[in-house]
Amino acid sequence: MIRRLSFFLLLAAGLRAAPEPVSTHRFYAAVGMTKAQKNTSTPLDSGIYLRGEDGKWTLFGPRILGVTSLAMSPADSQVLLLASADGIVRTNDGGKSWRKVTGWEVADVRSIVFDPRDPRKVYAATTWGPLRSEDGGDTWALAEKGLTKLYCQTIVADTARPGRVLLGTEDGVYLSTNRAASWRRARFPTASVLRLAQSAADPKLVAAVTQGHGAWLSRDAGRSWSATDLSTATANLYALALSPHDAAQMAIGGWGAGVRVSADGGQNWSDRTAGLPARNIFVLAFDPDAKGRLWASTFEEGTFYSDDLGATWHDGGLYGAYASDFVFLPARR
Amino acid sequence: MLGPLSSGDNPLNMLLNPVKRRSIMVLMTLLMGVQGTLAGAEAGRLSDAEIARRFQDRRREVLDSSVAAVNAADLAKGGYFDVAACLQRGERVDAALARFAKITAPMPTENMFWMFPMVSVMMAGDRNLDARARARIAELWRTYWPSRGDTENHWAMYYSTLYLAAQSYPGAGPEKWFNGKSSAENMAEARSYLEHWISITTSIGQGEYDSPNYLEEYVVALCLLSGWADDPGLKHRAHMLLDYMIYDYAVESLEGYYGGAHSRVYPKQIIAPGQTPAMALGWLLFGFGERQANGTVQLLALSGYAPPPILERIARDRDRPYVERELKRTRWRMRNAGPESIAIGDKRTVPVYKYSYVDHDFILGSTQGGLLQPIQQQTWSLIWRTGLPATKAANTFFGLQPYSSPVEGTMYFGGDWDTLTDMIARSKRDYDTPDKLPGGSPFEQVFQQGAALVALYDIPEGTRFPLVTVFFSRDLNNTDEDASGWIFAQGGPAYLAYRPFAAGEWKPNDWTGLFRSGDAGWVGPGFSEWGTGHRCYVSGALRNGYVVQVAPARNFPSYEAFKSAVRALPLKFATSPAPEATFTTLDGTVLHVKYGAPPQVNKRPVDFSAWPLFESPFGHAKRGSHQLEIVHRGERLLLDFQRNASEQSALPAQP
Numbered sequence: 010m011i012r013r014l015s016f017f018l019l020l021a022a023g024l025r026a027a028p029e030p031v032s033t034h035r036f037y038a039a040v041g042m043t044k045a046q047k048n049t050s051t052p053l054d055s056g057i058y059l060r061g062e063d064g065k066w067t068l069f070g071p072r073i074l075g076v077t078s079l080a081m082s083p084a085d086s087q088v089l090l091l092a093s094a095d096g097i098v099r100t101n102d103g104g105k106s107w108r109k110v111t112g113w114e115v116a117d118v119r120s121i122v123f124d125p126r127d128p129r130k131v132y133a134a135t136t137w138g139p140l141r142s143e144d145g146g147d148t149w150a151l152a153e154k155g156l157t158k159l160y161c162q163t164i165v166a167d168t169a170r171p172g173r174v175l176l177g178t179e180d181g182v183y184l185s186t187n188r189a190a191s192w193r194r195a196r197f198p199t200a201s202v203l204r205l206a207q208s209a210a211d212p213k214l215v216a217a218v219t220q221g222h223g224a225w226l227s228r229d230a231g232r233s234w235s236a237t238d239l240s241t242a243t244a245n246l247y248a249l250a251l252s253p254h255d256a257a258q259m260a261i262g263g264w265g266a267g268v269r270v271s272a273d274g275g276q277n278w279s280d281r282t283a284g285l286p287a288r289n290i291f292v293l294a295f296d297p298d299a300k301g302r303l304w305a306s307t308f309e310e311g312t313f314y315s316d317d318l319g320a321t322w323h324d325g326g327l328y329g330a331y332a333s334d335f336v337f338l339p340a341r342r
Numbered sequence: 343m344l345g346p347l348s349s350g351d352n353p354l355n356m357l358l359n360p361v362k363r364r365s366i367m368v369l370m371t372l373l374m375g376v377q378g379t380l381a382g383a384e385a386g387r388l389s390d391a392e393i394a395r396r397f398q399d400r401r402r403e404v405l406d407s408s409v410a411a412v413n414a415a416d417l418a419k420g421g422y423f424d425v426a427a428c429l430q431r432g433e434r435v436d437a438a439l440a441r442f443a444k445i446t447a448p449m450p451t452e453n454m455f456w457m458f459p460m461v462s463v464m465m466a467g468d469r470n471l472d473a474r475a476r477a478r479i480a481e482l483w484r485t486y487w488p489s490r491g492d493t494e495n496h497w498a499m500y501y502s503t504l505y506l507a508a509q510s511y512p513g514a515g516p517e518k519w520f521n522g523k524s525s526a527e528n529m530a531e532a533r534s535y536l537e538h539w540i541s542i543t544t545s546i547g548q549g550e551y552d553s554p555n556y557l558e559e560y561v562v563a564l565c566l567l568s569g570w571a572d573d574p575g576l577k578h579r580a581h582m583l584l585d586y587m588i589y590d591y592a593v594e595s596l597e598g599y600y601g602g603a604h605s606r607v608y609p610k611q612i613i614a615p616g617q618t619p620a621m622a623l624g625w626l627l628f629g630f631g632e633r634q635a636n637g638t639v640q641l642l643a644l645s646g647y648a649p650p651p652i653l654e655r656i657a658r659d660r661d662r663p664y665v666e667r668e669l670k671r672t673r674w675r676m677r678n679a680g681p682e683s684i685a686i687g688d689k690r691t692v693p694v695y696k697y698s699y700v701d702h703d704f705i706l707g708s709t710q711g712g713l714l715q716p717i718q719q720q721t722w723s724l725i726w727r728t729g730l731p732a733t734k735a736a737n738t739f740f741g742l743q744p745y746s747s748p749v750e751g752t753m754y755f756g757g758d759w760d761t762l763t764d765m766i767a768r769s770k771r772d773y774d775t776p777d778k779l780p781g782g783s784p785f786e787q788v789f790q791q792g793a794a795l796v797a798l799y800d801i802p803e804g805t806r807f808p809l810v811t812v813f814f815s816r817d818l819n820n821t822d823e824d825a826s827g828w829i830f831a832q833g834g835p836a837y838l839a840y841r842p843f844a845a846g847e848w849k850p851n852d853w854t855g856l857f858r859s860g861d862a863g864w865v866g867p868g869f870s871e872w873g874t875g876h877r878c879y880v881s882g883a884l885r886n887g888y889v890v891q892v893a894p895a896r897n898f899p900s901y902e903a904f905k906s907a908v909r910a911l912p913l914k915f916a917t918s919p920a921p922e923a924t925f926t927t928l929d930g931t932v933l934h935v936k937y938g939a940p941p942q943v944n945k946r947p948v949d950f951s952a953w954p955l956f957e958s959p960f961g962h963a964k965r966g967s968h969q970l971e972i973v974h975r976g977e978r979l980l981l982d983f984q985r986n987a988s989e990q991s992a993l994p995a996q997p
Contacts, residue, residue, distance in 0.1 A: 042765070053451070071520075074453075074489035075756070094756065095490050098521075108522025113501065113535035116490075117676070117756040136676040136756040138688060151688060159688065160677040162756075179677045201677070203758075220759055245759055264760035289760070308761065331761070 032298050034337040036060040039092075041075050044309040044329035057091060058327065066326050071098060071107050077333040080121045082145060084128035086339060090146045092118035092133060099146055110147055115140065119162035119333070126171040130188050134164040139176055141189040155192035156183060163205045167230060169212035175231045177202030182217055184231055196233045198222055204249045209297075211256035216275075218246035224261045226275050237275040241266050250293035254300045258318065262290030268305050270319045281319025286310040294335035306332040393651040400626050403633065404643040405431065412437050417444055422459030423640035429467025430644060439472055446478050453489040454496050457503040458562050459637070464510055465570040466644045480518070483507060487520040492755065494550040494673065495559035498539065502563035502580075505532035509572055533576065536567070540583055544983045545966045546686055547955060550715070551670035551694065552590060554600040554618035555608050558638035560587050561623060569645030575986055581647070582981045582988050588627060588649055589972055591620060592657035593666050593960050594698050594707060598624030598631045599737065601725045602698040602707020605670070606718040609772050609857070609865050612740070612779050613815070614872040615725055616732030628654045631732040650990070655974045656960045660702040665792070666958040669965060670694035672714050678753040682712075695953050697790045703727045703894045704836035706793050710950075711786040713745075716754040717770055719782035722795060724892055726833040728817065736876065739831075739838060741812040741888065743783035743799055746774045750782075771863045776807040777853045777878070789941040789948070791931055798887040798921035798937040810886045812840065813851065816875035820901060826909045829879070832901060839891045839908040843915050843923070844883030851876040885917035887937075889925050 036059070043054040055076050059069040070076075075094025082088035091098040096111035097118055117136040123146075124130035131142040133149070138159035141152040153159055160179040167173035174185040181197040182205070200222035207230075208214035215227040217234070223242035225234045236242060238261060248262035257274040260281075267282030268290055282288050289308035296302035296314070304314045304325065312325035312332070388396075408427035412420040414437035422445065428438035442463065450456040464471070464479060471479075490500045508514075508528040516522045523531070542549075550556055564587070567580030594602045600620040611618045622636035627649050633639075671691040675683055679690040694714050698707030708722035723740040730737070751762030763774050772778045785801045801808050814821065818831040818838075829840045856862050857869040891908055898904040907928060915923040922936040934942040941948050955963035956970055963970040968983040980989040 046768070071487045073487050074491070094492065106517075106522060108516060112531045113497070113538075116492075119756070137674075153688065158677070158679075247758060264758075291758070 032062065033340055034297050035340050036296070037069065037079050037336040037338065038066065038292075038306070038312065038327060038330065038332050039076050039078050039334040039336065040327070040330045041077060041094075041333045042331040044331070054330075055093075058330075060326075064326065070100070070104055073098065075117065077119050078121050079334070079336045079338070080123050080131070081338045082128045083123055083125050088128075088145070089338075090121050090123075090131065092121040094118070097121065097133065097146065097149065111149055114151075115149060120164045122164055122166045124166045124171070124174075124188065125168045127188075130166075132164050132166055132174055132189050134161040134176060136160050136162060139164060139189060139192075152185075152189040152192075154190065155185075156180075157194075160201075163202060165205045165207050165215070167212065168207060168209070170230065173230070175205055175207070175215065177205045177217060182231060182234070195227075195231055197225065198234075203245070203247050206249045206251050208251040208256050209253035210251070214251065214256050214274075216249055216251055216259060216261075218249045218261055218263065220245050224249070224275075238269060238271070238278040240278065241269060247291045248293040248305070250295050250303065252295040252301075253297045254295070258295070258301075260293045260295075260303055260305075260319070262293050262305065264289050264308075266290065268293065268303075268319050270303070272318060279319075281315070284315075284322040285313055292332045292335050294337065297337050304335055306330065306335065388651075388654075390651040393654050394648060396629060397627070397648055397654075400629060400633075401643045401648075404626060404639055408640050408643075409433050412441055414440065417441050421445070421637065422463055423637050423644065426459075426463045426466040426644055427640065429463065429470040432470055435470050438467075438470075439475055442475055443478070446475075446482065450482065450486050450488070454491050454500040454503065456486075457488050457507070458499050458566065458641070461503040461506050461566060462641050462644060465506060465566065468510075480511070483511075484518055484520060494539075494548070495556045495563075497535065498563035499559055501532040501535045501539075502567050504528050505536065505576075506566055506570055508532070509570075533573075536576065537579075540579055540983060541968065542686070543583065544586065544963075544968045544970070545955075546691070547668070547670040547694065548587075548590075549605070549671050549673045549691070551605045551668075552594065552600070552602065552696070553604050553606040554611055554615065554620040555718075556606050556619075557587065557591055557600070558619035558623060558636070560584075561638050561642055565642050565645035565647045568647055578988070579983065579986055582983065582986075584647060585650060585653070585972075585979070585988070586970055586981050588653055589656070589961060589970070590668070590956075591623075592628070592653050593956075593958060594700065594705065595620070595624065595630075595657055596660065596700070596703075596705050596725060596727055598628065598657075598732065599705075599725050599735075601700070601705025601723065602666075603696055603709040603722055604720040605673075605694075605715045607720045607780050608718065609779055609862070610868070610872055612720060612723075613736050613738065613813075613851075613876065614733075615738050616728075616730075616735040617872065621732050624657075628657045630657070634733070650979055652972060652974050652977045652979050652990075655977070656972070659960075659974065660700065662959075663699065663701040663793075664959045666696075666698040666700055666707075666960075667954055667956070668696040668698075669953050669955045670696055670709075673716060673754050675753050676756065678749055693950070693953070695950055699790070699793050699892075700958075701793065701836075701892075701894055703834065703896070704793075704892055706790065706795060706890070706892050708788050708790040708795055711782070711788040711797070713750050713753060713782050713784050715782060716750055717766055717773055718780040720780055721782055721786060722788055722790065722797070724833065724836070724838060724890070726836040728834050730817070736815040736817045736872065737833060738815055739813060739818065739833060739840075739890075740779075741797060741810065741890075742779065742781055743786045743801060743810055744776055744778045744807040745781055745783035745785065746778070746806050749784070769863070771861065771865060772856060774806075775854050775856055776809060777811070777849070777851065777856070779811070779813060779851070787935075787937055789933065789935045791933055791943055792927060792929055793892040794925065794927035794931070794933065795890040796887065796923050796925060796933055796935045796941075797890075798923070798935060799885065800921055800937045801884040801886070803884065805884075808882060808884055810842075810844075810846070810881045810883070810888075812842070812846075812879045812888065814877050814879060822905070824905065824909070828905070828908055830901075830905050830908070832895070835895045837893050837895055837898065837901060837904040839889075839905070840879075841889040841891075841913065842879065842881060843887040843917055843921065844881050844885075846879045846881030846883075849878050849880050851878050853878075883917065885921050887915060887917065887921045887923060889913060889915075889923060891928055893928055 058066040120134040133140040163177035182195040183192040200219040244266040246263035252258035267288040292306035312327040313322040411424040508525040514525040564584035571577040622634040624630040674689040683690040704726040728737040821831040912926040972979040
């Protein structure tokens with residue numbers, strides 16, 4: 010009980026900070042578990058946490074099992090979809106009320122994303138296979154055509170090419186050009202892909218991090234890939250972030266790998282873990298409202314941010330959290 | 343080596359001498375075995391009405407005790423099932439409602455483990471719930487979002503109780519429910535899952551099969567539905583599946599002790615098979631052992647379910663040894679599924695081939711080994727008839743390769759490679775320890791024929807715990823490390839012989855001290871009672887194996903005669919290049935087993951493709967059949983999930 014209380018008390022940590030930039034985005038953290046939790050099947054603190062202007066984190070939405078991510082409809086900022094182990098949960102009123110939109114068949118949702126050009130199309134990666142919705146997330150169907158293995162935990166809807174979707178699976182990266190109706194394998198190693206990201210600054214730049222096979226970059230929107238940061242070539246990399254302001258800035262992180270940053274498009278990488286309490290990194294994100302601000306979530310040792318690409322770090326709260334994702338969503342649309 | 347009981351021993355001295363006391367226990371057990379025979383035969387003659395009357399007496403005892411637990415003078419006592427019993431009977435109603443108000447005041451945190459007690463009160467206590475209680479119940483269903491969990495038993499409990507809760511609010515809209523779905527939508531989702539689960543279980547086999555710990559969770563789900571579902575079709579299917587699962591238990595049990603291989607078992611219960619929820623249920627269902635405090639026993643009593651008398655007759659009929667074969671499946675594998683996996687719809691699993699040899703005095707049972715279940719698998723075990731109270735007995739013998747790896751965790755759970763072992767060990771503290779006792783291993787292959795078993799191990803270099811552990815209970819007597827290489831021991835009225843292929847050393851169980859130190863968390867309390875005095879034979883040889891041969895003591899004039907017979911059995915084994923053994927069993931069967939190859943019996947490979955869903959003298963079910971025919975002498979009970987009908991009839995007299 011003491012440890013659980015401490016989690017909530019420490020939600021407020023990170024109040025002393027550099028001057029906050031003017032936010033045009035809301036910053037959410039998806040927390041699947043916390044240090045206080047003793048059982049993977051009974052959530053205590055699992056949920057989406059919203060960071061306020063004052064730096065405090067507050068629970069946003071229901072506390073349900075294994076919350077992993079959040080997505081906003083490009084057509085309506087009141088419509089949000091929450092990914093969780095219990096399925097997909099939707100709000101149509103900005104979080105005042107929630108409704109589970111999936112049935113028993115859907116479980117262990119790890120990633121969810123709207124098609125940026127078509128708000129009716131939504132995609133999700135689950136450990137039981139990818140899903141797609143053609144009605145804005147109200148109903149869902151398995152989208153497995155062309156896959157050899159169904160396990161997947163990361164999915165990206167191409168922001169520049171309509172209908173194009175990238176999927177990170179147990180068997181590498183797969184591409185779809187028909188809104189997840191079918192998939193074909195990209196030229197990517199046989200490796201479990203843990204996170205994919207597309208650059209907002211250069212949509213042709215896509216990155217992937219893997220379990221035991223390092224980090225990879227694609228300059229042609231995911232068709233072909235080349236390894237980057239050879240010093241982490243055998244690491245389990247969970248975290249990946251591409252700067253929305255500068256395509257040359259990128260960060261990766263993983264178990265024991267710490268935070269590694271490149272400022273030259275992946276040619277050179279530097280360890281920027283000094284100042285963090287642990288080298289186990291699960292989530293990284295560049296802040297779209299503060300150029301150069303990088304957020305990092307450690308495994309249960311807190312969340313931190315840096316305004317100098319990891320040279321120095323500041324406490325960002327959420328001590329004890331085992332986060333799955335950082336999501337910046339437009340405050341108004 | 344412990345000496346045999348001498349006819350000249352003074353009984354008083356024997357009682358004071360622990361060695362001799364063990365010998366007395368053996369005698370007591372043998373006598374209990376005779377009594378058990380009488381009890382079994384007696385039960386076989388009991389009429390249906392008499393079996394039913396005895397069951398109802400036990401049921402009444404449970405409910406009387408439940409009602410007595412609620413006391414207006416002390417509202418700190420009494421659980422949900424006690425409250426439900428009061429409300430169902432209309433006794434101590436005011437106190438029960440006051441207690442209910444107290445226990446439902448804080449927001450729940452127990453998810454599906456909150457749902458079923460709550461629904462039990464709603465169903466059993468419906469006619470005596472007052473307006474205040476009803477309002478609080480409705481408020482909690484609206485505001486508390488219980489997790490569905492991540493195991494088969496979690497889902498069974500979640501959806502059975504969601505169905506019944508929604509049934510209680512017909513026409514309620516989404517605003518009345520935590521998940522924003524209407525009552526009709528919640529019932530439809532729950533019904534769809536339950537039908538799917540019933541279909542898979544009765545055709546492909548259960549995933550979380552034959553668990554002495556988790557049998558009770560399925561009893562919870564099914565007795566609630568069979569007791570209170572309004573829909574007659576679902577109600578009947580639930581009743582049939584409850585019969586089905588209780589049969590599954592009865593046919594592999596010995597006086598209530600659940601024998602053989604198990605999908606899941608905890609560190610305490612693997613050592614103390616009498617302290618399982620299954621044993622507690624065995625008392626209510628069939629009258630075995632003593633009454634043990636257990637919420638599921640209370641709920642089953644509340645539900646009105648009564649087992650068909652044929653199940654008690656089967657549970658007690660051990661007059662002739664028999665083989666029980668069953669087909670189960672692994673939990674669904676989401677990744678690292680392996681080449682041995684098969685697809686069922688869009689999920690992958692691996693068939694589990696269960697084999698149990700059930701004797702009057704023991705059960706030796708096994709599966710083929712491998713990672714068949716996450717965390718708590720018991721690949722094989724021997725249990726024997728015991729004269730000790732169930733709460734004191736440690737009547738078991740088994741072996742394992744103590745495997746712990748993210749391969750296993752990520753195969754069955756959706757977590758991350760580097761944290762899953764930690765996540766598992768937070769609740770199952772023994773999972774990542776070398777002296778663990780439950781657990782499956784990908785480096786273990788087991789084959790059993792009759793009362794003989796061969797286990798082979800090929801453990802790669804670098805494996806976290808490169809050990810093979812065989813557990814020797816404190817209840818074993820006359821353990822003898824024979825010069826022949828066999829280790830002999832006596833478990834009650836059963837003799838066992840164990841022949842390791844590579845030398846090992848004796849270690850106390852819990853040699854890391856996890857349990858002794860009190861650091862085992864919620865799985866450890868009471869260790870000094872149930873966990874001490876045992877030891878393990880532990881080998882660090884990477885290529886290894888052993889043979890186990892069991893026999894009833896009644897078949898031999900003496901223990902020495904058994905030893906002589908086993909010493910004379912032809913046995914050839916090798917551990918390189920791959921572990922391999924050829925063994926002629928006591929009944930003359932020749933087993934040839936090689937790691938990575940199909941086992942052979944009398945030079946013929948075993949055909950696992952023909953393995954039935956259930957097959958024994960007491961039950962028959964083909965793969966994919968959705969039917970189970972249960973038979974006992976002149977009786978027959980057909981559980982037909984295709985037609986949603988059960989048929990009871992008398993069989994023609996057998997020749």
